[in-house]
Amino acid sequence: MKLPSVIFSLLVVGSFHTAAQQAVKTARPLLVKADSLFMLSDWKAASLLYKSILKGDPDNPSAWSNLGFCCHQLQQYGDATESYTNALSRSKDPALAKIVLVRQARSFSRLKEYDNAFMSINRALDLGYVKAGELEKEIDFEALRKDARFTNAVTRATENAFPCMQQKQLREFDFWIGEWTAYITGTDQIAGFSRIDIASGGCMILENWTSAGNIPFAGKSINFIDDATGKWKQIWIGSNAPSISEFVNGGYRDGAMRFEFEQKTPQGNKQLVHFIFYNKGADQVRQHHKTSTDDGKTWNSTYDFTYKRKKG
Numbered sequence: 001m002k003l004p005s006v007i008f009s010l011l012v013v014g015s016f017h018t019a020a021q022q023a024v025k026t027a028r029p030l031l032v033k034a035d036s037l038f039m040l041s042d043w044k045a046a047s048l049l050y051k052s053i054l055k056g057d058p059d060n061p062s063a064w065s066n067l068g069f070c071c072h073q074l075q076q077y078g079d080a081t082e083s084y085t086n087a088l089s090r091s092k093d094p095a096l097a098k099i100v101l102v103r104q105a106r107s108f109s110r111l112k113e114y115d116n117a118f119m120s121i122n123r124a125l126d127l128g129y130v131k132a133g134e135l136e137k138e139i140d141f142e143a144l145r146k147d148a149r150f151t152n153a154v155t156r157a158t159e160n161a162f163p164c165m166q167q168k169q170l171r172e173f174d175f176w177i178g179e180w181t182a183y184i185t186g187t188d189q190i191a192g193f194s195r196i197d198i199a200s201g202g203c204m205i206l207e208n209w210t211s212a213g214n215i216p217f218a219g220k221s222i223n224f225i226d227d228a229t230g231k232w233k234q235i236w237i238g239s240n241a242p243s244i245s246e247f248v249n250g251g252y253r254d255g256a257m258r259f260e261f262e263q264k265t266p267q268g269n270k271q272l273v274h275f276i277f278y279n280k281g282a283d284q285v286r287q288h289h290k291t292s293t294d295d296g297k298t299w300n301s302t303y304d305f306t307y308k309r310k311k312g
Contacts, residue, residue: 031063038066043073061091065100072107080107081116098129106140117141118149125153130161165202172252173205173223173232174198175279180307185286191305192217207236219243223250234259234275247275255279265293272296283309 034049047070050063057063068083084104088097101124108117121135132154135141144150164170177198182191192211199206204224211217219238226233232250237243247259259275271291278286285307290299 031060034063035066038070041073043070046070047074059090061087061093061096061100064090065096065103068100068107069103072103072110075110077107077110080104081111094127098124098127101127102129102131102134106138109140109142109144112143114144114147117144118147118153121153125156125160128160130157132157132161162201164200167202170202170225173257173277176205176207176257176277176285176307179310180285181310182287182305182307185288185304185306191303194307232257232259247273269293270295274299280306 030049030053034046034053037046037049047067050067050070053063054060054067064083064087068080068087071077071080071083081104084100084107087100088104091097091100101120105117105120105124108114108120121129135150135154135157141150159166176196178196180194180196182194183189184191190212192209194210195208197206197208199222204222207219207221207223209219209221217239219236221234221236223232223234225231226248229249231248232252234245234247234250236245236247247261249261250257250259252258256279257277259273261273263271263273265271271293272295273289273291275289276287278288280286287303287305287307289302289304291302292299
């Protein structure tokens with residue numbers, strides 16, 4: 001009996017699909033063994049197994065990647081770059097792609113194909129590669145370090161690792177960073193001591209305050225951009241719990257970081273708050289907190305400090 005051509009085609013396709021599934025299933029125990037040899041750094045034995053696996057499962061990007069690494073360790077750099085190319089063409093995982101591309105660049109560097117090496121590195125950087133230290137320390141990149149493009153690659157990796165450091169708005173409050181002695185403005189009376197640090201990879205400013213005098217008091221604040229408003233926000237927590245305060249709607253203008261907002265007094269009345277950090281140059285910052293309950297006609301100064309940078 002002759003089968004209709006459509007049914008015959010479906011049977012053939014189904015047969016190939018079943019065969020492919022069986023090949024993948026058969027390859028799994030070999031893959032476990034190959035990965036074990038890979039972890040033991042038995043590059044030759046592992047590479048032979050990966051080649052066998054890929055005959056039955058040619059679309060396995062991890063196997064191609066590991067085969068490439070084995071070839072590199074065996075100084076078969078041309079085979080390594082080819083294996084990495086196969087891995088990249090079969091994977092949609094950016095995390096794997098970043099690893100493979102940098103490994104491929106190592107092999108290209110060994111082959112003295114420096115333009116291809118930088119091409120692979122730049123592709124990894126475009127995907128968000130962050131390991132500047134790997135670029136700087138990896139012996140395979142020794143020849144690349146003489147090229148100006150290498151410095152740019154390290155810079156880009158660092159920027160990928162710390163994206164907040166590149167955001168102009170997040171650098172507006174950097175003038176407050178440092179070790180300070182705070183005086184009551186206009187006097188020689190010390191109010192306290194403060195260390196202001198850049199923290200969380202540049203995504204926030206951390207304040208560490210200790211008061212002077214006989215009454216022990218300390219506190220910390222975190223200062224960051226509030227995603228909900230796009231404005232600076234400060235959350236202060238003092239040692240006289242529950243001394244927690246929030247200062248919102250911050251922005252840098254006219255030479256100062258200004259938190260200006262409206263809140264309610266404990267009695268429920270409207271109160272305007274101006275909490276301002278004046279940038280007075282490299283070694284001085286004035287911090288002034290004041291409030292108004294008459295819509296800004298008159299202001300009550302809560303505290304007014306002048307920070308002077310510690311020397312030495």
